[in-house]
Amino acid sequence: MTKVITKFTRNVPHWQPRVKPVDLEEASAEQLDALKVTPSNTKVSEYVLTLAHDVESLKVRSPLFNGIMYDKGGMSRAERELGALGASMVNHCIYCAAVHAARHAQLEKSTEVTDRLFRDGRRADLGPRDRAIFDFAVALSETPSQAGPDHMAALKDAGLDEAEVLDLILSASLFGWANRLMHVLGDPVRLPETTS
Amino acid sequence: MALDTTALKSAGLGAGRAPGAAIEGRASIFEMTQEAEAAVLRPRDCGPWSHALRAALAARIAVLNGEEALAGQYAADAGDYAALADPSDDGAGQGLAPVVAFMDKVAADTRNVAAPDISGLQAAGIADADIVRLCELNAFLAYQLRVIAGLRLLKEAYP
Known part of the structure; x- marks a missing residue:
């Protein structure tokens, strides 16, 4: 049994999708490209596999996220x-x-x-x-x-x-x-x- | 001009007005924000959610966020779905009541979204990939509408 966490914590929980993530075996070339899957990198989180259902958004979202949180200055x-x-x-x-x-x-x-x-x-x-x-x-x-x-x-x-x-x-x-x-x-x- | 984006224009910082050093320093963020808008409003693979329906839902979410002018711009592309831009329309007339109710809750009552909201869409016959597409549209708009609200305040506080 898994227990859904309802209180704030710094102890990072596991994220369990409510929809079925993309199956890597069935992923399109565009999805594999957005997921940055290569023969030496096949580990992709369930969250990112879920977002891969909308691959056009996923592709722009990741660099935008990184820019906002990590770009230098400011x-x-x-x-x-x-x-x-x-x-x-x-x-x-x-x-x-x-x-x-x-x-x-x-x-x-x-x-x-x-x-x-x-x-x-x-x-x-x-x-x-x-x-x-x-x-x-x-x-x-x-x-x-x-x-x-x-x-x-x-x-x-x-x-x-x-x-x-x-x-x-x-x-x-x-x-x-x-x-x-x-x-x-x-x-x-x-x-x-x-x-x- | 590179920084002629929806977010900057809607905050009164569009083409023709010097955006200032802070915004120039984050130019790539604003360019990517504009690309993200295109990805949710006008994707190549839109699933069952046409560009017109996406524009209508975007307009509706803009209204829920008090951004009437931007809502009007989105609604101009909403075609047969234009009525949905009005939050008092529950979508039943278009056969979209579950979708519209879900989008309103995700946009304006996010904290109370729970597993039954997703299983309800699945029970209404909406595929998992299409649920993700709805969430991405909604989530991007939440971001862009807040960037606009924030930029408008920034412009006044740091003229």
Whole structure:
């Protein structure tokens, strides 16, 4: 039996698709190309195999995702992860929240911020810069967006420059996208312990 | 101009206005965003979801996000499905009620989407690949509409 995880955690769950992923044996040439499958690389996650059903989107999505989260300059990687986490908490995407909280903790070499966010939610006690970043990501992630000039003023007051705020807009928005795939197309689960 | 994209134009940062160094520094992101829009709105392999239906659903999601002007642009390509751009139309007249209800929930009540929402589509005869196609359309729009909302604020705060 697998157990669906419903509470936020940094312990990254297994993602179990609700639809049948593409079978690599039956994948088209275009799908194999988008999946970057080569004779020496045949390991593809079930998530990516699920997205391979829409290969045209998958092909553009991966480089765009990497650009927004990892391109040099602008906002620090840890702060982009905080933007991703704010969106994932609004959308209750347990899997994305786990992955990006874990990355934030790893980059910051501290679990303090994500411990507080998972324990106290939006009321968590954060420093002024993290507070402004998290609040903006949360507001932007509502439908329709609740972000306004006050959020921008808080980001400015906390010392963020235009390039940093742009990266925050992009990372929080990107998780509006990622959450609607991860949280909608699959369940975060714990697999029973297996012997290795 | 390379940066003449839907996201920048909708935020008032399109061609004819200097986008500023921050946006220039992320030019490749905006170019890829535009490619992603084409991939969900006008894919070569659209499955059962025609370009016109995709445009109508995009317009509907833009309305749900308060982006009426962009909704109008998408709706211009919606053909026979134009009525679906109005969120009060439940899609029953087009035989698309389960699809429309699913798209509304994913767009505006994401946190409450659960396994029965997917099994409901499967029970309505929608193939798994076509469920993924609906999700990609919805998910991309969630991203682009938030980029637009954010850029509009950025433009005012950092003129």
